[in-house]
Amino acid sequence: MTPLTGWGRYPRHASELITAASPADLPSLMASNSGFVARGNGRSYGDAAIGERITLCARGLNRIRAFDRASGRVRVEAGVLLSDLLDVVVPRGFFPPVVPGTKFVTIGGMIAADVHGKNHHRDGGFGDHVEAFTLALPDGRVVSCSRGENPELFTATIGGMGLTGTIIEAAFTLRPIETGWMRQTIHVASDLEEAMKALRDSSASTYSVAWVDCLARGKALGRSLIFAAEHATLHDLDALRPGTPTFPSAKLGRLLIPFDLPSLTLNRLSVSAFNELYFRAGAVKADYPHLVPWDPYFFPLDSIGNWNRIYGRCGFLQHQCVVPTDHAPAVLAEILDRISRRGTPSFLAVLKQLGPGHGDLSFPLEGFTLTLDLPVSDSAFALLDDLDRLVVEAGGRLYLAKDARQSPATFEAGYPGLARFKDVRQAIGAPGKISSHLSTRLGI
Amino acid sequence: MTTRTLLLIGGTSDIGRATALRYAQEGWRVMLAARNDEEAQRNGEDIAARTGAEVTVHRLDILETESFTSFLDKLPHQPDTAVCVVGELGDQVRAQSDPDHARLLLRTNFEGPALLLGILAERFLERRSGAIVGVSSVAGDRGRASNYLYGAAKAGFTAFLSGLRNRLAPEGIRVVTVKPGFVRTQMTAGMKLPPLLTAEPQEVGAAIYEAAERGRGDVIYVRRLWRPVMMAIRFIPEPLFKRLKL
Numbered sequence: 250m251t252p253l254t255g256w257g258r259y260p261r262h263a264s265e266l267i268t269a270a271s272p273a274d275l276p277s278l279m280a281s282n283s284g285f286v287a288r289g290n291g292r293s294y295g296d297a298a299i300g301e302r303i304t305l306c307a308r309g310l311n312r313i314r315a316f317d318r319a320s321g322r323v324r325v326e327a328g329v330l331l332s333d334l335l336d337v338v339v340p341r342g343f344f345p346p347v348v349p350g351t352k353f354v355t356i357g358g359m360i361a362a363d364v365h366g367k368n369h370h371r372d373g374g375f376g377d378h379v380e381a382f383t384l385a386l387p388d389g390r391v392v393s394c395s396r397g398e399n400p401e402l403f404t405a406t407i408g409g410m411g412l413t414g415t416i417i418e419a420a421f422t423l424r425p426i427e428t429g430w431m432r433q434t435i436h437v438a439s440d441l442e443e444a445m446k447a448l449r450d451s452s453a454s455t456y457s458v459a460w461v462d463c464l465a466r467g468k469a470l471g472r473s474l475i476f477a478a479e480h481a482t483l484h485d486l487d488a489l490r491p492g493t494p495t496f497p498s499a500k501l502g503r504l505l506i507p508f509d510l511p512s513l514t515l516n517r518l519s520v521s522a523f524n525e526l527y528f529r530a531g532a533v534k535a536d537y538p539h540l541v542p543w544d545p546y547f548f549p550l551d552s553i554g555n556w557n558r559i560y561g562r563c564g565f566l567q568h569q570c571v572v573p574t575d576h577a578p579a580v581l582a583e584i585l586d587r588i589s590r591r592g593t594p595s596f597l598a599v600l601k602q603l604g605p606g607h608g609d610l611s612f613p614l615e616g617f618t619l620t621l622d623l624p625v626s627d628s629a630f631a632l633l634d635d636l637d638r639l640v641v642e643a644g645g646r647l648y649l650a651k652d653a654r655q656s657p658a659t660f661e662a663g664y665p666g667l668a669r670f671k672d673v674r675q676a677i678g679a680p681g682k683i684s685s686h687l688s689t690r691l692g693i
Numbered sequence: 694m695t696t697r698t699l700l701l702i703g704g705t706s707d708i709g710r711a712t713a714l715r716y717a718q719e720g721w722r723v724m725l726a727a728r729n730d731e732e733a734q735r736n737g738e739d740i741a742a743r744t745g746a747e748v749t750v751h752r753l754d755i756l757e758t759e760s761f762t763s764f765l766d767k768l769p770h771q772p773d774t775a776v777c778v779v780g781e782l783g784d785q786v787r788a789q790s791d792p793d794h795a796r797l798l799l800r801t802n803f804e805g806p807a808l809l810l811g812i813l814a815e816r817f818l819e820r821r822s823g824a825i826v827g828v829s830s831v832a833g834d835r836g837r838a839s840n841y842l843y844g845a846a847k848a849g850f851t852a853f854l855s856g857l858r859n860r861l862a863p864e865g866i867r868v869v870t871v872k873p874g875f876v877r878t879q880m881t882a883g884m885k886l887p888p889l890l891t892a893e894p895q896e897v898g899a900a901i902y903e904a905a906e907r908g909r910g911d912v913i914y915v916r917r918l919w920r921p922v923m924m925a926i927r928f929i930p931e932p933l934f935k936r937l938k939l
Contacts, residue, residue, distance in 0.1 A: 270879055271732060309879070312739035323742070326735075337743050 253304060256557050257294035259564030259625045259653055262686050264300050270309040272326065272383075272391075272417045278305060279415060280389030286685035287415040289328060289355030293362060294567045295653025296686035297410050305415060307357055313337065314418060321423035327357025327382075327416040332551075339543065340496050343423035344480065346378040350599075352548045357416040362650035363408030363611040365618075367456035367478075367547070370602045374613055375421075376407030382419035387682040391417065405673040408608030410649050412670075412688050413679060429496035430481040431456070431546040432489070434538045435531050441471025441582050445617060448602045451477040456546075460531075461598040462524045463621065466589045470582065473600060474531040481540055489540050497542035560624045568633050569612075569620040569648040571603055576643035577617040584636050588621060591632065595621040609666035609673070612648040620651070630654060649687065660691045667693070698722045700772035702753065702809065703779040704733040707878035708828065710740075711898035712776055717746035719902065724768055726753040755779050755805035756797075761812055774905055775813050776826040777806045781843075782880060788842040795842050802846030807853045814857055817866050824867040824905045827854045828897075831872045831914070834923045837939040858911060869904045870912040873897045874919040892916050 250263040267282070269275055284302030291298055298304070310328035317323075321343045325334060332352040334345065349364035358364075363376040372378075381395035384406060394403040406413045436451070438444035444459045451457040454477040465472045479485075486493050550556050557565070572580045581600070588595055599620040606613035623629040637659045640647065646663025647655050661667060671693070674680055687693075699716040703709040704725030713723045717740045725740075727733035730752040737748040753764050781801040788795040810825055817823030832840050833847030851870055858868035875881060875891040892900075892915040903909040914920050929937070 268882065271735065273731070312735045313742040314735070314738045316742040318745065 251304075253288075253291070253299045254564065255294045255296060255298060255653065256292050257565050257567055257651075257653055258557055258560070258562075259566065260296055260686070261564075262296065262299045264304040265302060266304050266306055268306045268309055269415075272310060272385075275385040275415055275417060276389035276391060278389075279385050279387060283387075283682045284684055286411045286683055286688070287327075287357065287361075288411075289358035289361075290330060290353055292351055292354045292358065293410075293650040295651065296690065297362075297649060297652070298358075299686045301684040301686060301689055307355065307415065310357075310417065321425060322380075322420065323423060324418060324420040325356050326418045327355060327360075329356050330354070331356065331359065338423055339426070339429055342426055344426045344543070345375075346372060346421065346424055347375040348547050349375075350548065351551055352544075353551060356419055357411075360407055360416055360419060361409060361411045362648075363606060363608045363613070364650070365601075365603060365606075365613050367458045367476075367601065369613055370452050370457070370604050371455055373604060374408075374606055374608075374611060376606075376608050376611060378421045379407065380420045380422065382406070383417040384414040385417055386414045387678045401669075401673050402677070404607065405609045405670050408606065408611035408649075409670065410610065410687060410693075411685065412683055412693060413673060413677065414683065424480075426480045427482045427495075428480070428486050429543050430486060430493070430540045431478040431543055432481040432485045432538050433476055433478040433541050433546060435535045436475040436477065437532050437535045438471075438473040438475060440469060441473075441585060442578060444471055444473035444475065444600060445578060445581075445602075447473075447475040448600065448617070451475060452602060455479050457602070459600040460527070461585065461600050461619075462528055463585055463588050463595045463598040464521050464524055466586075470589060471585050471600075472528070474528060474535075476546075478541075478546055480543075485538075486540070489538065493540065497544070560622070563625040565622050565624045566629055566633060566653055567620065567622050567651040568636060569618060569651045570636070570640040570645050571612065571614055571616050571618040571648070572640060572643045572645040573614060573616040576645070580639050580643045580645070581617060581619050583639055584619060584621075587632065587636065591628075595623055598622075609670040610649065610664055611666075612646065612650070614646070616645065618648075652687065655691070657690070657692045696720065696722045696747070697773040698724065698770040700724045700726065700768065700775040700813075702726045702755070702775065702777040702806070703828075704736055704750065705729050706778050706780070707880075707894040708873065708876060708897045709776075709778040710736045711894035712778065712901050713748075713898075714740050714743065715895070715898040715902045716774075717741075717744040717748065719906070720746070721773075722747045722770065724749050724751060724770065724772065726751045726764070728752070728754045755809070756800055758805060758808050761809050765812060765816070771816070771820075772813070773822070774824040774826065775810065776828070776901060776905070777810055778828040779806050780828065780830070780847075782840070783843055785840050785842055798842045799846045799849075802843060803849040803853075806850055810853075810857070814861060814866070814868075818861065818864055821864060822866070824869070825854075825857065825861075826869045826871060826901055826905050828871045828873060828901075829854065831874050831919055831923050834872070835927050835934075839939065855912075867905060867908070869901070869910070871897070871901055871904070871915070872913070872919065872923075873915045876915075889918050890916055890922070 285300040287305045288298040307328040310326035315324040347366040363374045365374045457477040459473040459475045603613040641662045701713045704727035733750045737750045741748040783798040829851045830847040832844035833851045854870040875886045
C-alpha cells in the first residue's frame with residue numbers, strides 16, 4: 250500500500266499501486282482487478298486519481314505513436330506528458346489546441362478532466378478536439394471511440410474522470426504556429442465589473458485570463474490584470490522585437506521548493522505584498538502588446554517545481570467554480586468579498602470566461618469561472634461549503650479535477666448529465682469495478 | 694553527408710529506447726531489433742514521431758544464435774554502429790538450483806551478445822569501418838553471492854569486448870564497453886537505489902553516443918562514482934571479501 254494524494258496534498262489515502270508498462274498489459278490488469286482507477290501524473294488536486302483499493306499507474310504508456318508534420322495530427326499514448334509533447338511539436342511549428350494551466354499533465358488526464366485553457370471561450374475544451382481514442386473497458390475489452398463510433402462512451406469518457414475505463418491512446422490535431430512567442434496585452438481592471446467586461450471585450454483574442462488580487466476590498470474588490478494573447482506571427486516578431494529567434498530557447502534550471510514551508514509563511518501580509526508587486530509589475534506594461542515566450546504565458550507556475558508545498562504539510566484546497574453569465578457578476582462578487590474578509594489569504598485567484606462544455610461530466614458551461622486556493626483548515630471547509638451554496642443556487646458547478654471536498658448534493662445539483670453518465674457506467678459494468686475515492690465520495 | 698545507421702539490439706528495453714532516441718536526434722537512421730517486435734514497434738513509432746528519423750523494427754531472439762547470419766543479411770542497411778543492450782538479471786537463487794534458468798542467464802547475457810557482435814565485427818573488419826558497443830555490467834567486475842551467475846556472464850562479455858577492442862583498435866574500429874551501474878528502468882522499478890549511483894536511461898544513451906561517436910572512453914561507467922566504488926570492491930583481499938555480505 251502506498252499513501253497517495255493529488256496535487257493539493259489533501260486528502261491522503263493508501264492505495265495499492267500497479268503499473269501498466271504497455272497497452273498490452275491493460276486487458277488482463279483491467280479484467281483481474283477491481284476497485285481501481287487509472288492515474289496519470291497525479292496533477293488533479295483532490296482524490297480523483299486515487300483508486301478505492303488499487304491505483305493503476307499509466308505513466309508507462311508514454312509513446313508518441315505518430316506525428317504528421319504536414320497536417321499536425323498526433324496519435325499519442327495516454328501517459329505521454331503534455332510537456333514531453335510540447336518539446337517535440339513546438340520547435341516544429343505546432344501547438345496543442347487546448348492546454349491547461351500546467352504542462353505536467355498526461356494526455357489521458359487531459360481527456361478525463363476535459364481540461365479547458367485560456368481559449369475556452371473560442372475553442373472549447375480539450376475534449377472538443379479529441380478525434381478518437383481507444384479505451385480499455387472494465388472487462389478488459391479494448392474499444393475505439395469517436396463521435397461516430399461508440400459515441401455514448403466517447404461523450405462520457407471526456408470529462409469522465411477515468412470512470413469509464415482506461416484511456417490507452419488518443420488522436421487529435423495540433424494548431425500551426427509561426428513562432429514560439431505570444432503577443433500579449435495586459436489590461437488593468439480596477440474592480441470585478443471592469444474585469445469581467447475586459448474579459449468579454451477580449452473574447453476576440455484567442456487567449457484571455459484575469460488574475461485577481463483577492464485581498465483588495467471595498468471599491469477595489471476584484472481588481473485584476475487581464476492577460477490577452479495570440480500566438481505571435483513572424484510579422485509580430487519583426488514589428489515588436491526584430492532579430493528575435495523564432496522559438497525561445499527552452500528554460501533550463503527550474504526552481505524547486507525542496508521542503509514544505511511552514512504553514513505560516515503565507516499570511517495576509519506576505520500575500521498582500523506579493524500581490525501588490527505583481528499588480529504593479531503588470532500595470533507598468535499595460536495596454537501595449539509585447540512578446541512573452543509560450544512557456545511562462547501558459548504555465549507560469551510550472552517554473553516553480555513543487556509550488557504545492559508552499560501551503561505546508563496539511564495541503565490546500567483549490568476551489569474552482571463556474572457560474573452562468575447572468576448570475577456571475579453578483580455571485581462572484583459575493584465570493585470574492587467573503588474571501589477578502591478572511592484572515593487567511595488565497596494565493597491564487599484566476600478568473601476566466603468559459604463557453605459550453607460537451608461531455609456528460611464536463612466542467613465548462615457558458616459563464617465565468619473563478620479559481621481560489623485555501624490552505625486546509627476547519628474554517629476553510631466551512632467557508633467553501635457556503636460558497637458552494639451560492640454557486641449551486643446560481644446554476645453553477647465545481648470542477649471535479651480540483652475537487653477534494655464538495656458534497657454529493659452540490660455535485661448532483663451541478664451536473665445534470667450525471668444520470669446519463671451512470672447509465673453508460675452501468676452498461677459497461679463499471680460500478681464497483683472502476684472506482685476512485687472521488688467517485689465513492691460523490692456516489693458516481 | 695549520407696545518413697548513418699544504428700543497429701540497436703534490445704529495442705524494447707528502456708536503455709535501448711533512450712539510446713536509439715539519442716542517435717535518431719543526431720540524425721541517424723535506426724534499426725531496432727527485439728524478440729517482442731510488437732513492443733519494439735511502439736518504441737520505433739515513438740522515435741520516428743519525435744525525431745522524424747527513419748526507424749525500422751526487426752525480430753531477433755538473442756538465444757537463436759543460428760539465426761544471426763540471416764538476420765544480419767536481411768537488414769535493410771548495413772549498420773555503421775551496433776549497440777547491444779540485451780540483458781537479463783534473472784533470479785540468482787533460482788539459478789543456483791535450476792540449471793535451465795542458469796543456462797538462460799549465461800546464454801542471454803554472454804553467449805548470444807558475444808556471438809552476434811562477433812559476426813558483426815568480422816563484417817566491420819572486412820569493410821574497415823564501424824563501431825561496436827556492448828552494455829555489460831558492474832556485476833561483472835567481481836563475482837558476488839547475490840548475483841554471480843548474471844555477473845559471471847557479464848564478466849565473460851566484458852572480457853570478450855576487451856579482447857575484441859584489442860584486436861580491432863589498429864584497424865580503426867571502435868569497441869566500447871558500457872557498465873551503466875544502477876539505472877532507473879522497468880527492471881529496477883520499486884527498488885530503493887542510491888541516487889548518486891543511479892542513472893536515468895537518457896544518461897546511458899548519451900554516454901553511449903559520446904563514447905562511440907565522439908571517442909569519449911573505451912570502458913565507461915555512466916555515473917563516475919562507480920569507477921572508484923568498483924575499484925575499491927576489486928581490491929578487497931579475497932580472505933576478507935569472502936566473508937562480506939555483498
